[in-house]
Amino acid sequence: MGHDALARATPARADDAWLHRSIELWLPLATDANERYDWGYGGHDIERLIIVALPDLERADSSDAARAVLWFCHRRQHSAGAGR
């Protein structure tokens, strides 16, 4: 899901400032997950992962749930890439 899809998922909020703030807030956890699970994402890939996962991340009620969201999102992206 790219920027357009995110805009549909979070109407009236997915402006640049909103997105920038979202990335800023979720980056420490996403970076930690990237290192912990050895996903090998570069910086911009992590930002993209956050953007794709954002609608679900915003509903997470614990850091474990947020990690699970990132995990599933990573797997989905990975299998979509492998299927091409």
Added chain:
Amino acid sequence: MTAHPRGNRRSSLHTFSRRLLIIRALLREPLDREQLIAVIRRELGDEAYPEQATIALKHDLDALKREYDCVIRHQRETGRYELRDLGKLALLDLPDACLEALAFIDSSFPEGAAVPATIAIRALLQRIEQLLPDERRAALRTPSPVQLQLGAGGDPARIDQATLRALRRAITGRRQLRFAYFSSHDTDTPRTHTVEPYRIFFSDVGHGYLDCTHVGATPSRGELPGQWINYRLDRIVPKSATVLGQMLPPTRRQPPSYTVSYTLSARVARHRNVAHLFPHSQFVWHDDGSASVTATVTDLWQARLTLMRYAGACAVTGPPQLVTMMREAVAEMMAVYGLAGAPAPE
């Protein structure tokens, strides 16, 4: 008629395998009659069922219910069979440590969450629980005196669930929120904060935060209306959160954003696998192994906290406010370690 003990043994083994296969297939998902027969034939060959496969399948299902106390319901509307309880075939016994790990996951991903990732985890837990014998299922529900620690997962139990619900209500309803809060400066009495709440997020060390625009605090400690503040969820006093009638503005008041710049020493940057800690980070790698980094942030307090992880391997060069904050933090640490009079490093 001559008895054929070896043939009978083979036949009953075959029947047993078929019945186990039915259970295995139903554990995955409810299936209708034709699908079950197809699974059996695919795994055990076409001869697994005689011509009257439907009747034979019914015998198998009846036997599973009668002999093994399995609870298998036929869903009339879909024509599928659903495995509700494994009865005597609940064969997954687990050591206490594994049960405790399971209980930890269970409490970390409670029922009712609407996030797809956690729905999948709930489904997995339900399957595993289904495979446990009754007494182990009961043990799973009994609090253990041993507390499992899984590192950076945080402690979701410390976040008051009623508070979390009130916060969600305020965010979804776009309404102001008031709550009593212990900041790190409030040691005895919490202060009352009124905020415009926008989202909940979690840090890498497991803390949950409410991302807000500050409206007011009583008494005030210098917080400015319009300032963006992250409140720790576990420091909001339980039962104090009240959703107010005042609506949020149509668009959030924008905070200032800052260009953060810092240099990482060769000690951490030499291999060029430096963590990407801020949005739109730009790295310039130097010949001596060090790196200069620039990024844009809206939260200097968070940036300070993040960069402190590098200790002496990071020198912040901008913006001036962040340089001041880092100096203050370092001075505080020097005082803590009795180095208040130490000369500043070259």
